[in-house]
Amino acid sequence: MENNQLTALISDLSQKIDSSKILDAPEDLLVYEYDTSIDRAVPEVVILPTTVDEVSHAVKVAEQYNLPVIPRGSGTGFAGGALPVKGGILIVLTAMNEIREIDAENRIAIVEPGVINLHLHEALEPFNLIYAPDPSSQRICTIGGNVGTNSGGPHTLAHGSTVNHILGIEVVLPGGRIVWLGGKQLDTPGIDLRGVFVGSEGTLGIVTAICVNLIPTNETIRTMLAIFDSIDSASEAVSAIIRSGVIPMAMEMMDQETIKVVEPRVQAGYPIDAGAVLLIEVEGVAESVEHDSAVVVSACNDLGAREVRIAKSTLERESLWEGRKSAIGALGQTAPAIYLLDGVVPRTKLPEILNKVLSASSEAGFKCANMFHAGDGNLHPTVLFDPLEPGATDRVLELGGAIMKLCVDAGGSITGEHGIGLEKRSYMEWVFTESDLAAMEKVRFSFDPVGNFNPCKILPTGHGCAQGHMQITDQHFSAPGVYV
Amino acid sequence: MSDIRPLPLSMEDFIKTLPSEICSQPELYVIDGKTPLSAFRPLHIDQISKIIQFANQYNFAVSPQGSRTALTLGRKLERYDIALDTSGISKLVEYTPEDLTVTIEAGATLQDLQSVLAEFGQYLPADPNPSNAVTIGGLLATARSGAWRGNVPSTRDLILGMTVVMADGSIATSGGRVVKNVSGFDMHRLHTGALGSLGIISSASFKVLPIPERSVSLILYCSNINEADELAFILRNSNLPIRGLTILGSNTSLKLGFSRTPKVLVEFAGIEVSINRSIKDTEQIMSRFGEIDQLKDSQIWHQIRSFANEQKEQIVVRCGVQAKNVAEVIELAESNTAACAWGNLTSGSVWVVFEDINVVTLSKFRSQILSLEGFMQVEAAPMGIRDIFDPFGDIETDLVRALKHRFDPSGILNPGRWMVGV
Numbered sequence: 001m002e003n004n005q006l007t008a009l010i011s012d013l014s015q016k017i018d019s020s021k022i023l024d025a026p027e028d029l030l031v032y033e034y035d036t037s038i039d040r041a042v043p044e045v046v047i048l049p050t051t052v053d054e055v056s057h058a059v060k061v062a063e064q065y066n067l068p069v070i071p072r073g074s075g076t077g078f079a080g081g082a083l084p085v086k087g088g089i090l091i092v093l094t095a096m097n098e099i100r101e102i103d104a105e106n107r108i109a110i111v112e113p114g115v116i117n118l119h120l121h122e123a124l125e126p127f128n129l130i131y132a133p134d135p136s137s138q139r140i141c142t143i144g145g146n147v148g149t150n151s152g153g154p155h156t157l158a159h160g161s162t163v164n165h166i167l168g169i170e171v172v173l174p175g176g177r178i179v180w181l182g183g184k185q186l187d188t189p190g191i192d193l194r195g196v197f198v199g200s201e202g203t204l205g206i207v208t209a210i211c212v213n214l215i216p217t218n219e220t221i222r223t224m225l226a227i228f229d230s231i232d233s234a235s236e237a238v239s240a241i242i243r244s245g246v247i248p249m250a251m252e253m254m255d256q257e258t259i260k261v262v263e264p265r266v267q268a269g270y271p272i273d274a275g276a277v278l279l280i281e282v283e284g285v286a287e288s289v290e291h292d293s294a295v296v297v298s299a300c301n302d303l304g305a306r307e308v309r310i311a312k313s314t315l316e317r318e319s320l321w322e323g324r325k326s327a328i329g330a331l332g333q334t335a336p337a338i339y340l341l342d343g344v345v346p347r348t349k350l351p352e353i354l355n356k357v358l359s360a361s362s363e364a365g366f367k368c369a370n371m372f373h374a375g376d377g378n379l380h381p382t383v384l385f386d387p388l389e390p391g392a393t394d395r396v397l398e399l400g401g402a403i404m405k406l407c408v409d410a411g412g413s414i415t416g417e418h419g420i421g422l423e424k425r426s427y428m429e430w431v432f433t434e435s436d437l438a439a440m441e442k443v444r445f446s447f448d449p450v451g452n453f454n455p456c457k458i459l460p461t462g463h464g465c466a467q468g469h470m471q472i473t474d475q476h477f478s479a480p481g482v483y484v
Numbered sequence: 485m486s487d488i489r490p491l492p493l494s495m496e497d498f499i500k501t502l503p504s505e506i507c508s509q510p511e512l513y514v515i516d517g518k519t520p521l522s523a524f525r526p527l528h529i530d531q532i533s534k535i536i537q538f539a540n541q542y543n544f545a546v547s548p549q550g551s552r553t554a555l556t557l558g559r560k561l562e563r564y565d566i567a568l569d570t571s572g573i574s575k576l577v578e579y580t581p582e583d584l585t586v587t588i589e590a591g592a593t594l595q596d597l598q599s600v601l602a603e604f605g606q607y608l609p610a611d612p613n614p615s616n617a618v619t620i621g622g623l624l625a626t627a628r629s630g631a632w633r634g635n636v637p638s639t640r641d642l643i644l645g646m647t648v649v650m651a652d653g654s655i656a657t658s659g660g661r662v663v664k665n666v667s668g669f670d671m672h673r674l675h676t677g678a679l680g681s682l683g684i685i686s687s688a689s690f691k692v693l694p695i696p697e698r699s700v701s702l703i704l705y706c707s708n709i710n711e712a713d714e715l716a717f718i719l720r721n722s723n724l725p726i727r728g729l730t731i732l733g734s735n736t737s738l739k740l741g742f743s744r745t746p747k748v749l750v751e752f753a754g755i756e757v758s759i760n761r762s763i764k765d766t767e768q769i770m771s772r773f774g775e776i777d778q779l780k781d782s783q784i785w786h787q788i789r790s791f792a793n794e795q796k797e798q799i800v801v802r803c804g805v806q807a808k809n810v811a812e813v814i815e816l817a818e819s820n821t822a823a824c825a826w827g828n829l830t831s832g833s834v835w836v837v838f839e840d841i842n843v844v845t846l847s848k849f850r851s852q853i854l855s856l857e858g859f860m861q862v863e864a865a866p867m868g869i870r871d872i873f874d875p876f877g878d879i880e881t882d883l884v885r886a887l888k889h890r891f892d893p894s895g896i897l898n899p900g901r902w903m904v905g906v
Contacts, residue, residue, distance in 0.1 A: 106806040106832075150666045161664065163673070164641045179880055185804035185832045186634060187627060189861040190879035191682070191887065191902070195640070195673030199666050219723040239582055245605060245694040247584075285723060287757040344662045346583045376664040377583075416664040424667070431667055432657070439648070439656035439683075440669045442890040447883065458668060 001044050001087070009045060009065055013089075016057040021048045021095070032072065032090050037080035037423055038339060038393060043070065043090035050095045052208040056176035059206070062089045063174065068452045071202040073114060073145030076137045078340050079421025081149065081201045085456045091206060093144050099123050100209070107214040108167060108184055113144020113207050120212075129214040132159035135417070136325050144207050150199030152417030154250040154281075154324070157375035159215070161417065163198040170209035171197065174448050184211055196443060201419050202454035204447035218283035221249075222293045223311040223320055226278040226300040227271055231255055231370075234276040235350040237303040238374045241280070242347065246295045251375030252279040252324050255354075258331065258369040258382075265330045268323025269316070274306070278374065279324055327371040328382065335367075335384035339396045342418040343407035347377040356406050357381050364399040378416035379407070405430065425460040489521055494542045495565075506531060506572065513567030515547060515555050516867045523567035529589075529647070529655065529686045532568065536684065537653030539566055539896050547898050548680045550591055550619025554626045556794045556864045558679050558875055562900030568684065570621050576600055577687055578661065585644065585661050587689040590621030606692045609636045609727075611785065613792035613800075613835070613863070621685040627677030628863075630789055631728035631751070634830030639676070642691045646672035648683035651892035661689045674887075680898045681906065682891040696753035699727065701782050702766055704748040705774035709733070712746040713811035715773055716829045720807070722769075724762040725754035728785060728828070733814040735824040740787060746814070749784065788826060791837050794864030799841055801849075803827075803834040805858035810834055816852060820845065832858075843873050850877060876902070 001009070006024065013022055023029065023046040033042045044067065049055045062069045068088030075082055084090050097114035104127040111120060117138035120131050134153040135141055141151070147169060152161045159165070168182030182194030197204050228234040231253070238251055254262065255276050263270045270277050278300070282292040297308045311317035331338050345353045354370060361368035361383060372380045381403055385396045404414045404427050414420070414427045428437065441459055445451065491499075499507055499522065508523040521544070526532045539546045545563035549555070550570045574592035579585075581604040588597055594608070595616040601607050611630035612618055618628070624646070629638050645659025648671070658671030675685055706712040712731045719729055728751035738744040752762040763778065770776045792800045805813050810827040817825035817836040827834035838846070846869070850860045854877070862875035881903060888895070888906045895905060 103806075105808050108806075150670070152664055152666075156664060160637060160641050161666065163670070164637070173883075177882075179883075181880065183804075183859070184806060184857060185859070187629065187640070187677070187831070187833070188804060188879075189859055189876040190677075191884050192627070192640075192673050192677045193880060193883055195676065196670055198673075199670055216721065216723060242584065243582060245697075247694065284754070285725060285758050285761055287761050288725065288755050291755050291757060344660075344664050346580065346585070346662055348580065348582045373664070377662055378664050411660075412662050413660045413665040413667050415667050416662075417666055419666055420668065428668060431660070435650075435654040436656045436658065436668075438654070439650060439671055439891075440658070443669045443671065443674065443887070446886040446890045449886075 006044065009061065012061045012064065013045065013047065013058060017047055017049065017054045021050070021054070023048070032092065035075040035077045035080060035082045037078055037083070037421065038397065039080045039083055039422055041083040041085045042087070043084035044087045046090045046092055048092050048095045052170060052172065052178055055091060055172045055206055055208050056178055058089055058091055059172050059174065060176040062452065066452070068455050069206065070454045071144070071148065071206045073142030073148070074140045076141040076145065077149060077421060078342060078418045079415070079423040081419050081421035081454070081457055083422055085422060094142065096208065102127060104129060108211055109214060110209060110211050111143050112209055113142060113147070115143045117141050117143055117146060124214065128217045130217055131212050132165050132215055133162045136328060143210055143212070147198050147207050147210055148201050149417065149419035152373065152378065154252050154373060156373065156417070157251060158247060158249040163195060165213045166194065166198050166210060167213050168211040169194055169197060169207050171205040171207050173205045174450065174453070182211070199419070201421060201457050203444055203457055205453060220286045220289040221281060221283045221317070222289050223317040224280045224293060224296060225269070225309045225320055226280060227274045227306045228276045228278065228304065229306060230275040231354050232351045233304045234278050235354065235374065237278060237300045237305065238350065239348055240299040240303060241296055242375070244295050244299060246282070246292045248280050248292065248296065248375065249283045250279070250281040253277070253370070253372055253374040254324065254327060255370040257367065258327055258371045261334050261369065262323050262327050262330045265333065266323045266326045268319050270323055279320055324371065331369055331382050331384065336386040336388065339383040339385060339400060341379070341381045341383070341400050341403055342415045343379045343404055343412060344416040345377045345379065345407050345410040345412035347375070349410045350374065350377055353379070353406055353410050357403050360399060360402050360406070364395055366396065366399060373416070376416065377412065401427065420458045422457060425456070425458065428460045488519060491521055495522055495544070498538050508569060510567065513549065513569065515564055516560050518561070518564050520547070520567040521565045523569060525569040525572045527572040529573060529649065532573065532649045532684055532686055533653045533655055535566065535568060536649050536651065540652055540894055543894050543896060545896050545899050548621065548684045550622040551593060551617050553614055553618050553794065554622060556866070556870065557626060558901035559903065560867060560870050560900065561898060570619060570684070573686060581606060583663070584692050585663060585689060586692055587661055587687060588620055589687045590685045591619050593617055593619050594623055601692055602695065605695050607695045608639070608642065608690055608692050610639045611789065613789045615786065615789060620688055624676045624685055624688055625678065625680045629831070631730050631785060631828050633828065633833065635727050635729065637693070643672050643676060644689040644691055646675055646685060646689070647687045648675055648685055650683050651894065651897055656683070659689065663691045679901045681901055682887060682897065684897070697755045698759045699751055699753035699782065700759050700763065701749065701751045701779040701784060702763070703742065703777045703779060704750065704766070704770055705776070706746050706748060707774060709746045709811050709815045711773060712748050715748050715769070718769055719748070719750055719766070720829050722765065724765060725752050725758050727751045727753040729830060730788070731811055731814055731827050731829065733818040733825040735818050736826045739791070739824050740784060751782065751785065791824065792835055792863060797866055798864070799838040799846070799862065799869060800864040801836050801838070801860050802863050803836065803853050803858055803860045805832050805834060805853065805856050807832055809856045809858065813853065813856070817849065820849065843869065846873060
């Protein structure tokens with residue numbers, strides 16, 4: 001963008017947005033050129049709105065200049081969904097972080113999109129209520145971002161993804177129009193625009209307020225750690241538990257590579273020599289928890305568990321979870337970079353696909369750690385690599401594609417909770433036909449006929465977007481935090 | 485009363501290209517007194533596609549229908565040329581009990597699906613009005629639910645993917661068959677509740693759940709609606725394994741064969757020991773209230789669902805309000821007219837069956853619901869009412885029109901069900 005045009009843009013934006021909330025200095029913009037994916041892209045302008053009217057104004061101004069608008073929360077997305085690949089105005093919603101209302105009697109809360117997931121959980125504690133979605137990044141990810149990607153988390157097994165917990169959303173649409181989709185109740189009349197909006201990764205509009213459904217905390221929670229010598233037997237235990245008719249709240253697996261990295265850093269109590277551990281949680285009234293945990297223990301023992309530990313205190317329970325939730329961060333400390341994948345397979349195919357993932361990684365010359373939502377068949381292979389090593393990034397991306405293909409061939413999906421973003425657009429054609437994608441495009445353009453809301457995301461084709469990953473241009477980084 | 489229209493030549497020629505077994509008698513498919521030109525009962529998705537392609541080419545309006553239990557949900561059809569009976573598309577496509585996933589064609593009934601799943605101790609927790617005779621396509625297109633909604637995951641929560649025949653006859657699939665999936669737009673959520681206006685649902689995949697080891701229904705006697713409200717809240721906050729929690733208005737209570745005072749009907753579902761505990765705890769709670777009866781089976785829930793039946797000349801509405809307003813709305817509905825009402829505390833849904841109500845009173849009732857920040861949707865009503873009363877109230881129109889324009893530019897799929905031209 002030419003300098004005089006940029007000056008005019010800033011001037012138009014500042015008519016209704018305080019200039020302290022508008023960033024255009026190159027050093028400020030660079031802070032927002034990456035999320036948690038591999039690619040990078042710099043916006044023309046960043047704004048940090050605190051009201052819906054400011055978001056609406058920014059959308060109107062962007063239209064005048066035919067610029068893309070890209071919503072962003074904490075930037076924890078792994079799929080490049082928050083990258084402004086065609087430039088434009090990056091709308092960072094982290095300053096809209098108020099929990100506006102907790103209505104315990106009616107079990108709803110109204111929050112702004114920048115509220116950190118964990119902050120909502122903490123605010124609900126005194127009411128004995130929970131907001132069920134709990135992505136592993138909940139300490140930093142925002143509820144708005146969770147809505148954008150329809151996030152999951154360990155407890156998705158019992159409670160489902162974010163969409164099941166969103167009653168209504170206030171959104172800014174093209175033209176700066178502000179509307180509520182859904183409401184404060186379930187199943188509001190009309191076509192379920194709320195349902196299709198959740199998970200649309202900012203391509204249909206920008207979420208500025210969210211009405212979430214809350215559920216009560218259970219009377220009893222029991223967390224168990226089942227220790228196995230191999231991933232195969234741990235996977236079989238997962239199937240055996242489901243087969244028995246018990247659906248735990250969560251069933252998380254970590255492989256040896258992950259345990260070796262996590263335990264020394266977090267001291268969660270995972271045996272360092274285990275082949276795999278399963279973190280299993282059952283909840284309910286005391287009687288059913290007794291029953292369900294007995295079923296779990298017995299299934300694990302039948303499948304050769306070395307030991308099944310039951311957390312005896314809240315502290316011990318939290319410590320077991322701390323290990324799981326810190327796993328990605330811990331892995332990130334062991335290598336210059338990690339590439340975390342997200343794929344889903346039918347649960348019964350877990351052992352087969354995991355073995356193939358490990359073989360593919362080893363053939364490509366990379367270490368791969370696995371920590372994942374076993375109960376849902378949702379894999380997160382994490383490849384450790386050094387982006388400074390010539391060709392390594394390309395080989396990692398190629399490996400990522402090969403792993404996704406394994407999931408697709410097994411009847412699974414290319415993403416269970418991270419979204420398609422930029423990263424997986426080119427894989428969409430492995431899963432969907434031209435006609436499937438054409439139908440999705442109809443939704444996209446019903447909301448945003450020009451295609452300026454988060455362009456080049458989700459759909460693989462069209463509108464001047466290159467296929468697959470964007471080229472890293474010459475003014476960018478050589479490694480996270482290193483400017484050359 | 486029905487009208488018989490001459491068959492256009494294009495339609496006559498088209499019918500000759502179809503196997504005779506899929507051509508049905510139009511007079512069996514009358515909607516709002518209107519007989520379609522033709523009726524088809526396809527046996528394969530490709531046949532649906534062919535019919536829709538033809539209809540789109542010649543601009544014939546198509547109305548998909550399964551068990552025909554929701555024909556008066558929505559506005560009167562603006563045009564109606566072809567009845568598309570989906571009941572012939574009813575195969576089980578894939579069922580993997582170990583993965584808790586099932587894919588089934590849209591014309592199968594919910595009852596069919598439950599029977600298949602029950603063999604493996606599983607079920608889809610769906611309890612729509614008026615009964616399990618609804619087809620899977622109908623269940624999804626209407627997004628109806630019952631007392632289980634909000635207590636256990638329901639159809640909207642458990643849908644994994646869907647295949648739809650689009651208005652141009654193309655076939656589009658979304659989602660998948662695994663239990664967790666966020667690839668692409670969730671088109672299946674868009675079609676769920678869209679009343680067949682954006683495409684014809686041909687099959688759907690669901691996550692299913694184990695059938696609870698035991699379930700038990702208790703009827704709790706209350707002396708007035710405030711007591712019923714208080715009791716229902718105590719139960720809701722109890723942590724017990726509740727699957728259904730309904731406040732019955734006095735008239736509903738009477739209609740079910742009980743005394744004419746409000747009641748709370750609760751269903752617990754889970755393992756034996758937790759059910760025993762639930763009964764014990766409820767008995768203890770009831771010591772402060774009134775009598776308690778354990779019902780011998782779950783028939784009462786089916787009975788209640790059947791009240792919301794459009795076959796009669798009655799008006800059925802569904803209100804959505806906050807939990808704290810459920811009892812108030814039941815009382816309001818039953819005090820105004822000869823109506824029966826019941827409401828589910830967890831979902832905030834209140835169903836009202838008006839035997840006889842005029843539009844002015846109905847409008848007033850809607851205003852009262854709106855003043856509680858709620859909504860009221862007409863679920864079933866005679867044509868005369870739907871001619872002059874908006875079934876949905878204030879809904880987002882611009883986006884719905886934009887979607888309709890892109891999905892069905894010729895307006896052949898259930899035209900007018902939502903609003904003029906949509």
